[in-house]
Amino acid sequence: MKTYLISLLLLIASIASAQTTISGKVTDQKGEAIPGANVTLKGTYDGTSSDADGNFAFATDETGLQVVSIQALGFKTQEISITCSGQPVNLKTALAESINLLTAVTITAGAMEANDEKKSVVLKPIDIVTTSGAMGDITAALLTLPGTSTVGNDGRLFVRGGDASETAIYIDGLQVGNAFGSTASNVPTRTRFSPNLFKGSFFSTGGYSAEYGQALSSALALNTLDLPLRNQGDISVMSLGGGYSQTLVGKQNALNASGNYYNLAPYQSLVKQNFDWEKSPSSWDSEISLRQKWGNAEKGRSGFIKAYFHTEGNGMTIWQKVPGGSAGDGRGDRVQLNNRYSYGNISLKHSGNKGWFFYGGMAFSHNRDKFNINLDPIRQINQLVHTKAVAVKDFSPQFSLKNGLEWYVKSYSEALPNANLKRRYTDHQVNHFIEATYYFSNRLIMVGGLRTGHSSLANQTWVTPRFSVAYKLENQGQFSFAAGKFKQLPEEKIRVLQTDLRNTAATHYILNYFIVSNNRTFRAESFYKIYDNLVTYKGLPANPKNITQNGAGFARGIDFFYRDKKTIGGTDFWITYSFVDSKRRFANYETKVQPSFAPKHNGSVVAKYFVSALKSQLGTSWSWNSGYPFNNPNLADEMQSKTKVYSDLSLSWSYLPKPNVIVHVACSNVLGRSNVFGYRYASQPDETGTFQSLPISQGAKRFAFIGLFITLSKDKAANNLNNL
Missing domain, CATH: 2.60.40.10 (Immunoglobulins)
Structure with missing residues (x-):
């Protein structure tokens, strides 16, 4: 034992x-x-x-x-x-901290996203089509965001003291030439593309990625839908026209085809117009898009290819009075326009093994304008080809590198057939960009990029560095800073007169604060932009002489954005305010002046309220600015006058009598305010020595819209907003 x-x-x-x-x-x-x-x-x-x-x-x-x-x-x-x-x-x-891209800090300096996938967004895609006063126009909705200016006689995007030509627009990463419809002078235009095409957008008011170039002020990147949810047909009947869209969806692919026709003649016969129309604007468009998915994301290899083609035609004839003179039996100049436009792109993206991701494609834009001004025909053709290939490598969860190569072919021609005169140019541009992203932690990110380019026509090579950094506070929002240099060749109508013109330049500095908390978003941003090598000339814009690039200027200011979905039950609203102090010597000005397209104070209020009992969404928007500077030749100095305050109050009502039927009614400028955007002056003084003038005003005091949208599908609850 x-x-x-x-x-x-x-x-x-x-x-x-x-x-x-x-x-x-x-x-x-x-x-x-x-x-x-x-x-x-x-x-x-x-x-x-x-x-x-x-x-x-x-x-x-x-x-x-x-x-x-x-x-x-x-x-x-x-x-x-x-x-x-x-x-x-x-x-x-x-x-070591792991990087979670869903919650990690993101660069918000100069950047505003409309996206359903990220948390640092300002708007959702559906906000673009439901904003009162936007009338379904993408850029009109973006004009309710900070940093933009409403220029009612134009309709394009004007950002932080820059003119509309300083904004570049991309679809699936490929640049769009002539993204806005052709129109007559001082008759506003709109984008050519339906907002229903896009699942999201990235709107940068400055300091943007090295991936984008040839834009001094802004880049707007639009991303089309991938695979729609279902087979469906969409019928639209509107006060301005109508259309039909058919969507067919397979397991790995989809096809969409649509056609629309618009004619403002019936509407303008009922609503008094300030413009003297001989033939009201009318247009048609058709488009087709194909999408094909391949591979298996779970196995690390998958991809997507998209093909999209859009074509349209439009025409109008308008009489425009001449200040201090008479022509055409007192009606002024007769301007007739016939436009044909086509845009197509093929884009692809592919996820490979070992952290590789590839994307790119090719796009083609062709725009042909036939103008007849009185008895003088003018012909203009603008073409753009853009090809792009990009490789992204994730070397670790913290570090990734983007490397891309681009080739542009830009051509422009204009002709006076009666005088047998024609001039044109073709420019080949090659660009390379590289951009590195490094996450020091979930709270600190740094992005550095370098873009280089060469123009065969200007015989110029350039290098533009970009830099951004963002730091996220502990439950107190985040700060971002961005800086960079940007280059842009002059507009084609100037460049065709002197083809050796070189790049204009801008340098951006941006400081941003951004916070999202409890369904409330606040964004504040200050900026400083320096312009150099701007185009200057003698004489009138229609016939410039002695073209040089001696212009310079600046734009500086601050803007605020506040969005609230919490405070008032059932109500979603946002408020923006922008202060822009901009002066530049450009065009035919002898001194640095505040441009007519850059009002100092800009603001907007947008509100949406859903009434469940009425199956309705009520909306309103109010936009205003402090007035547009203009040059009065009867006074000393330059750009010494300013219009009255601009103001527009719009209302909208969306009613769903059935889940697949939407009735939308909207009216802009419901108070009937007579907004003036500037004045046109006679080229010569009268016998009293006075330059006679005419106001540049709205086409009508108000614009009203009524639309009926019906979706046909097996899912009786589907409507044409479901994909957004």
Whole structure:
């Protein structure tokens, strides 16, 4: 019995001596303790969790070479090899933070996104089509965002003291030539593309990525839908025309085709117009898009290819009075326009193995304008070809590198057939860009890029660096800073007169604060922009002489954005305000002046209220600015006058009598305010020495719209907003 007890004690002692105690402390890379970390011996049930001070300890009977795994929420898993020999093992480990792209800091300086996938967005895609006063126009909705100016006699995007030509527009990463419809002077235009095409947009008011170039002020990147949800047909019947769209969806592909016709003649016969129309604007358009998906994302290889083609035609004839003169039996100049436009692109993206991602494609734009001004015909053709190939490599969760190559072919021609005169040019541009993104942590990101380019026509090579950084505070929003240099060749109507003109230039500095909390968004941004090498000339814009690039200027200011979906039940509203102090010497001005397209104070209020009992959404928007500068030749100096304050209050009502039927009614400028955007002056003084003038005003005091939208599908609850 005694021998048995001694043997048992020796056995217990040998077992105890075989146990290995593993202890230590878990911290982050700053040395701060990480409580609740799981510390386990891989392949066993042995382990524990770290305490409030990050300390842990446990024992194991395993022997030999083992692996300790340490896991904590928000940090990368760390594995450490040890040898279990009965001797205590002490570990001190610092875990690296894991990068979560859904919650990590993002660059918000100069950037405003409309997207359903990211948290740092300002608008959703559906906001673009439901904003009162926008009338379904993409850029009109963007004019309710900070940094933009409403120029009612134009309709294009004017951003932070820049003119409309300083904004570049892209569809699926490929540039669009002549993205706005052709029109007569001082008759506003709109974008050519339906907002229903797009799942999201990235609107940058400055400091944007090295991926985008040839734009001094702004880039608007629109991304089309991938695979729609279902087969459906959409019928639209509107006060201005109508159309039909058919969508067919397969497991891995989709096809959409649509056609529309618009004619303002019936509407303008009922609503008094300030413009003297001989033939009201009318247009047609058709488009087709194809989408094909391949591969399996779970296996690391997948891709998407999209093909899109849009074509349209429009025409109008308008009489425009001449200040201080008479022509055409007192009606002024007769301007007739016939336009044909086509745009197509093929884009693809592919996710490969080992962190590689590829995208790119090719786009083609062709715009032909036939103008007849009185008896003088003018012909203009503008073409753009853009090809692009980009490779992105994720070297780690923290670091990625984007590398891209682009080729542009830009051509422009204009002719006076009666005089047998024609001039044209073709320019080949090659661009390369590289951009690195590094996450120091979920709270700190830095992006640096370099864009280079060469123009065959200007015989010029340029390099433009870009830099952005963002830091996220602890539950208190984030700060972003962006800076960069930007180049843009002059507009084609100037460049065709002097083809060796070189790049104009701008330098951006932007500081941004952004926070989203409890369904409320606040954004504040200050900016400073320096212009150089702007085009200047002598004489009138229609016939410039002595063209040089001696112009310069600046734009500086601050803007605010506040959106609130929480405070007022059932109501979503946002408020914007922008202050822009801009002066530049450009065109035929002898001194630095405030441009007519850059009012100093701009603001807007947009509100939407859903009434469940009425199955309706009520909307309103109010836009205003402090008035447009203009040059009065009857006074000394330049751009010394300013119009009255601009103001427009719009209302809208969307009613769903059935889930698949939407009735939309909208009216702009419901108060009937007579907004003036400037004045046109006679080229010569009258017998009293006075330059006669005419106001540049709206086509009508108000614009009203009524539309009926019906969706046909097996899902009786589907409508044409479901994909947004």
